[in-house]
Amino acid sequence: MSNDEVIVLKQHCLALELRSDPIKGRGVFTKERLVRNTLVEISPILLFNEEEYASHGKYTILDQYTYCWQGGYALALGLGSMFNHDSSPNVGFIRDIPNKLIRYVTLRDIEKEEELCISYGNHLWFEDDSNDQTQVSSDEDEPFPFAADDD
Template sequence: MGPICIKDTGKYGRGLYATRDIKKDELIEVSPVIVLPKEDWGHLEKTSLLYYSFYWGEDDTAIALGLGSLYNHSYTPNINYENNIENLSIDFYALHDISMGEQLTINYNGDLEDKSPLWFDVIE
């Protein structure tokens, strides 16, 4: 079993939580992706999958499989992610030490410093 599990947050639906202490820079999850070329963007926009997509390269989009699409948003995340183009995956790493039971979050804007508004009201 990996260091994460799915739980109901009670407020934001499902979320991912640490099942043990996780060390800074530890690789937490490698989520394989399905890459959608920019030509598919118009179709994706008409589906709820849009809200689970990641930027992939300059023009494409990716849908993370595994647990990758279940991380909730935070402007002060404890997880960062990198697109692994060669491996066709999104790799999730701990930004700092994380305690067992803590919810794992990413910044949906992709950049840790980006506090741009999202498509939903952010409550932190």
């Protein structure tokens, strides 16, 4: 995929697209207006246990993608790994531990052409390029290992 190529996700029932940004990399955008509480994605997860993650995963690119999970760390398959961070997110996520899924739901109405973003929490490992950098506390929902471990 070249940097400016748009991938239309035809298999998805919502009109979502992956677009690339020179700083943030790939991100998820909507081509249609979405109302609050719309389920935009269900991602099955791949679970790495604590030992496996500590020995291997954390030394790889996985460390930029994995969510803290009961018993280890989880890689969201599908679009779940493509949501960029915004400190005022328009999408929330809910871990379904027994079913090993993450559900992503809109937190407000979202206009056509907006990027869909989640919050990674307050402990970022990169310079935040989101538009509104107001800090919000989301301690209960720190998705990434850096956020949980590096204090």
